[in-house]
Amino acid sequence: MTAIQKPIFLDDVEFKASHAAAIGKEWNWCNPNQFQAEHPANYYESSLAAWQQFDALNADTECDVVVIGGGLLGSSAALHLAEQGVETILLEKNRIGSAASGRNGGQLTPGLARWEAEEMAERLSHEDAKKLWHFTSTEAMQLIDQIAAQYQLDFRRQHGHITAAVHPGHLVGLTQAADARKFLGEDHTRIMGKHELMQYIQSDAYQGGLIDELGGHIHPLALNRGLIYAFCQNGGKVHEQTEVIRIEETPQGIYVHTANGIIKAKKSVVLGVHHASFKLLAENKQTTLPFYTYVSTTAPLEVDIHSLLPYGHPVYDTQFQIDYYRPVADNRLLFGGQGTGSCWSPQKTHDYLKTRIQTVFPQLKQVALDFVWSGTTDLTVNGAVDSRKYGTKFPIYAVHGWSGHGVAQTVRIGKAIAADFMGQSSDFNMLCQIDHQNIAFGRNIAPMIIPLAKSAYGIGAMLNPGKMVSF
Secondary structure, rough: OOOOOOOOOOOOOOEEEOOOOOOOOOEEEEEOOOOOOEEOHHHHOOOEOOOOOOOOOOOOEEEEEEEOOOOOHHHHHHHHOOOHHHHEEOHHHHOOOOOOOOOOEEOOOEEEOOOOOOHHHHHHHHHHHHHHHHHHHHHHHHHHHHHHHOOOOOOOOEEEEEEEEOOOOHHHHHHHHHHHHHHHHOOOOEEHHHHOOOOOOOOOOOOOOEEEEEEEEOOOOHHHHHHHHHHHHHHOOEOOOOOOEEEEEOEEEEEEEOOOEEEEEEEEEEEHHHHHHOOOOOOOOOEEEEEEEEEEOOOOOOOOOHHOOOOOOEEEEEOOOOEEEEEEEOOEEEEEEEEEEEEEEEHHHHHHHHHHHHHHHHHOOOOEEEEEEEEEEHHHOOOOOOEEEEEOOEEEEEEEOOOOOOHHHHHHHHHHHHHHOOOOOOOHHHHHHHOOOOOOOOOOHHHHHHHHHHHHHHHHHHHOOOOOOOO
């Protein structure tokens, strides 16, 4: 058993340099009056105590299953394999949680990326839709709580979530969404009018909303580290700073090649690296576009955070370019929004998010941001996650296309991969049945396609403001 610490929360934050390397176009910014570094830690890393750093792979070895990617999907799949005695090695090219899994908004909402209950009910039979909805809602949320209890982990998990309507017509769409959830056998939602919503959000920006007691929010980096902690308690091995160069399928096993060593996976490989994994996929089918998102955390506010969000619920709204926010420790507000095909600069992002905060909460006369950071996700054409299983002799699993949604669902799909490998359920096969459109040159043309799509949707939203369209 590897002796590593559980994630430990600090009382507030420790301004410091990140232990992860800056990769691609993802960047971190922190208030220069607080700390200056080329790559400072973002809020999540700054709010946790320093944690385990795993050695890079430096020799050839073998195991039953190799998991590539130390985000939520890879960590969950590795944990659930190790719990059943499967000899598993996890490889991460940077640090655990350094990519989207440890950089997202931390909101827990049900659904399969952008497929919610209505989409499932329209596209699938009632029984199939009901099964898929519960997989991505009740089962996903319960799994996180189960892992926390089993391994005595603190994820700063909070229950309850609000979708706030920016137009009266959007309440129709939210009502239909709640109705579809009830149709599929899940009843954790209710609609609120403008005045009742004011009890939860002290802002005049909204016309009402939907409160969901199933969803909530979480500290995503603590969740990611907690999954790795549990994986190691079950005998799992982790190598960071180990990028996979290629995968070689042979009749004897799957050889996973890295710069300083080769691992022979005797039974399977799991690709948990999302948008970056296309160079590793044998299937030449590109189904996603890269997409950049942005998050910030304020300095401690001038007013009590509970005067803005009395019950502490996380919120996202129904405008075309959504705002999402939630309270975090030491009277801070975490606030995110926008989505772009080309990555914005730190200054542009800082100015945009600060403006949005003061638009939603004009009573905040003085707002300073202590942290701002970018993240990379990927979009599918139909809005659902692209799950694949292939391989000539040994199964290779891959999942992409989260579209900026799915913290809890990622963990649940990791468990489904382990169950499929063990022959225990057909849940992962259910996900693989969803068909996805190939996007020719998609990853290269995203900077052009996404602004065009946003313009088209934006015009539609202006012509018909009562129709709810979120990007």
